[in-house]
Amino acid sequence: MKLRTVISLSLVSLIAVVLIQLGGMLYAFHAQMQEAEKLLNKCFWMSFTETVDNLVNNLPYPDNSIAIIAYAPNPKYKRIDGNERNKRTSQQVAQALQRVYGIKEIPLATIDSVLHNKLRKLDMDGTLTVERINVNTNEVLASTNPQVSIRNFAAVTSETAFTFKSRGEAVRAILSFPAKEMEKKLLLLSLITWLLLGTAVYALIVQMKSVFRQRHNLQKQQQDFYTLAEEMKHPVSRMKNLITTENWQEIEAQSNVLFERTNATLAHAKAEIRQGSTGRPISLKAISIVSLVGVFLLLAVWSGYLYYITSQKIRYQAEEQLEEAFYREADLHRYPLFTKANPDFNWDSSPGEFLPYPRRMMNELYKVYLEKGYRYRVQLSVIRHLYNKFDEDFRVKMAYDIQDTISLRSRVPIPFSLQFADSVFRKQLLETGFPDRADIRWIKYPSRELVLYTGSPDVDFGDITTRLFPLDKDSTSCIFAVVRSPQRTIMSTTWYMQVPLLIAFLFVSLCVFFQIRMLRAQRRLEQFQKDFTYSMIHDMKSPLQSVMMGAHILASGKLADKPEKLVRYRQVMGDECEHLLTLSNRVVMLTEIDRGELELHKEEVALRPLLRDIAEKYQLKAAKTIHFDIDCEEGCSVYADAFCLHEILSNLVDNAIKYSNEEVLIILSGKKTEDETIVRVHDSGIGIPLSEQHKIFNKFERVASGSRKTGASGFGLGLNYVLQVVSAHGGMVKVESMEGSYSEFTLQFPLR
Numbered sequence: 001m002k003l004r005t006v007i008s009l010s011l012v013s014l015i016a017v018v019l020i021q022l023g024g025m026l027y028a029f030h031a032q033m034q035e036a037e038k039l040l041n042k043c044f045w046m047s048f049t050e051t052v053d054n055l056v057n058n059l060p061y062p063d064n065s066i067a068i069i070a071y072a073p074n075p076k077y078k079r080i081d082g083n084e085r086n087k088r089t090s091q092q093v094a095q096a097l098q099r100v101y102g103i104k105e106i107p108l109a110t111i112d113s114v115l116h117n118k119l120r121k122l123d124m125d126g127t128l129t130v131e132r133i134n135v136n137t138n139e140v141l142a143s144t145n146p147q148v149s150i151r152n153f154a155a156v157t158s159e160t161a162f163t164f165k166s167r168g169e170a171v172r173a174i175l176s177f178p179a180k181e182m183e184k185k186l187l188l189l190s191l192i193t194w195l196l197l198g199t200a201v202y203a204l205i206v207q208m209k210s211v212f213r214q215r216h217n218l219q220k221q222q223q224d225f226y227t228l229a230e231e232m233k234h235p236v237s238r239m240k241n242l243i244t245t246e247n248w249q250e251i252e253a254q255s256n257v258l259f260e261r262t263n264a265t266l267a268h269a270k271a272e273i274r275q276g277s278t279g280r281p282i283s284l285k286a287i288s289i290v291s292l293v294g295v296f297l298l299l300a301v302w303s304g305y306l307y308y309i310t311s312q313k314i315r316y317q318a319e320e321q322l323e324e325a326f327y328r329e330a331d332l333h334r335y336p337l338f339t340k341a342n343p344d345f346n347w348d349s350s351p352g353e354f355l356p357y358p359r360r361m362m363n364e365l366y367k368v369y370l371e372k373g374y375r376y377r378v379q380l381s382v383i384r385h386l387y388n389k390f391d392e393d394f395r396v397k398m399a400y401d402i403q404d405t406i407s408l409r410s411r412v413p414i415p416f417s418l419q420f421a422d423s424v425f426r427k428q429l430l431e432t433g434f435p436d437r438a439d440i441r442w443i444k445y446p447s448r449e450l451v452l453y454t455g456s457p458d459v460d461f462g463d464i465t466t467r468l469f470p471l472d473k474d475s476t477s478c479i480f481a482v483v484r485s486p487q488r489t490i491m492s493t494t495w496y497m498q499v500p501l502l503i504a505f506l507f508v509s510l511c512v513f514f515q516i517r518m519l520r521a522q523r524r525l526e527q528f529q530k531d532f533t534y535s536m537i538h539d540m541k542s543p544l545q546s547v548m549m550g551a552h553i554l555a556s557g558k559l560a561d562k563p564e565k566l567v568r569y570r571q572v573m574g575d576e577c578e579h580l581l582t583l584s585n586r587v588v589m590l591t592e593i594d595r596g597e598l599e600l601h602k603e604e605v606a607l608r609p610l611l612r613d614i615a616e617k618y619q620l621k622a623a624k625t626i627h628f629d630i631d632c633e634e635g636c637s638v639y640a641d642a643f644c645l646h647e648i649l650s651n652l653v654d655n656a657i658k659y660s661n662e663e664v665l666i667i668l669s670g671k672k673t674e675d676e677t678i679v680r681v682h683d684s685g686i687g688i689p690l691s692e693q694h695k696i697f698n699k700f701e702r703v704a705s706g707s708r709k710t711g712a713s714g715f716g717l718g719l720n721y722v723l724q725v726v727s728a729h730g731g732m733v734k735v736e737s738m739e740g741s742y743s744e745f746t747l748q749f750p751l752r
Contacts, residue, residue: 044158047115064352200511229587248555325425543576631669660685
């Protein structure tokens, strides 16, 4: 794969992760706004009710005077939710105050002030405005803060409460969160994430560039070697011929030219190695690991924050249902028992005077009932010259009113029923789709001594508890709910942020993983380059140097009177030239195969004499103990190019000697079948690791572990040469080996 393609894929992946991250943040922002809108609605209706109720209390009439009647059709005595009934009552009372009692308008500033205090208790910081609007035209008639707009993307709007429905006038609240602060937080989180992701991708790209550059340099070095080896063929052949004529000056001059060219190629290769070693990529790996740790910490911090926010939401939901259960227990359980135990009790035991407007309204409602049978649910607004503060919603306020009445007026104690409240509580949770189990606990306060409980008596780590609900005036007896093990719910409801962060973490992990792989590949390339350079020194430079020095000594005439040394020098120079020619011939042949220009001169080659000649040759010049065993019938032959066959078998025997210990047994065998001739070279050497067997036939590939153990050198062309030549004959090469035990190469040649 090209470097440009890899970089493009990395950048596309980075952009995809960033877009997913942005999507998760926007989703989280939307979820937070929805939650803020619910809280704003609850606080707005409490503030509106509080403002309207206290306007009634400030009317210039005696205490307990009934000022306004709010009513709603109720044909089947259907039970209406307390909060909904309170909303309807407050809106009717607001209109009656303006139409009947001359209140000019419901004061927006008062609603704003009350609402601001309630929001501040919930840590909902933002810019607040309360508007009076015409719902028919959507025109804003008045506002406590005109600078706050409903169009602000970080603003939430409450429901509308009618103040004069017949005129279409209503009020609403708008809470605008500090957009710049929210943008800063989102941008900060985004920038940190993008910086970590970008750093990891940058480090990976730099690492890949380094590897690709090193690979390119190595390929260039190999190509230079190819060129040099091809160009060396004819000069070396000429030097070999000149040895027989004892033209030492010409041999010295020719070998010196080849030596200089080899030295120049080698110097360039060494410079490339030094240049690659100067910018070690270890620091890039450290940067990537730091990025990985950073994303992990970001994931942990953000997960903790989301856990806290979601647990607060679950606590709020549980409190809402507990409020309903508390109200229903007071209204449907304790109050009926109270009226039964106190039959003479009357809510209106201290009746106030009906003012003219509510009296007229009662008469009209009664008349309609008599004439048409319509039933209405009636709510009385009574004047009490004190400030009523609505810090609880209407249900809880009514529950406390009932509870206080029972405590003060009942002749017999009527205790709170935990079982009744728990049954209502569980039913409410099921109806609202609450996924977790929750119990109710009754305790003494402040000692928190357990009185009664449902479910488990213990509060385990991770459980969420609601606020306390007092059961008496001095709050010495309270109830609260425990939500059991909500972790699964929290995780399932925060996936929109967890998933992008997890993807970012996995992305950086992949970057680090691939960078470590790149680092290993780079180290392998460095080692390969060093081995290749060493092979150039051993297999090209050293032989040339030996020939050059030998020719110089022989040309000086110093050995004229020493015939034995003269013969030995000539033998060594001939062997070195033979070695260089063998290397050059392999390179030339591989080049011809690659170009499709190789010409094979096939013939029936007697196999046993060939194997015997190769064995004798290597046994004579080997520096270690070698035992040959030839298993081949006399008439066995191979249909192949005689020169190529000799070269590939010599290469396999040479490898068997190189990659072995001080003593080795080599078995050369051959047999003919109906379809092919099979030649095997088996040795008792150090073997080939299983992990490296699949790549030993690659060009310039050598078994690193074997090279280190035996000190063997070479360019890694031998087995590739064997494979290419056998394939050119239409045959196959197989290898079987066990590390530390043996290696066996099988050559299969088709018949004529």
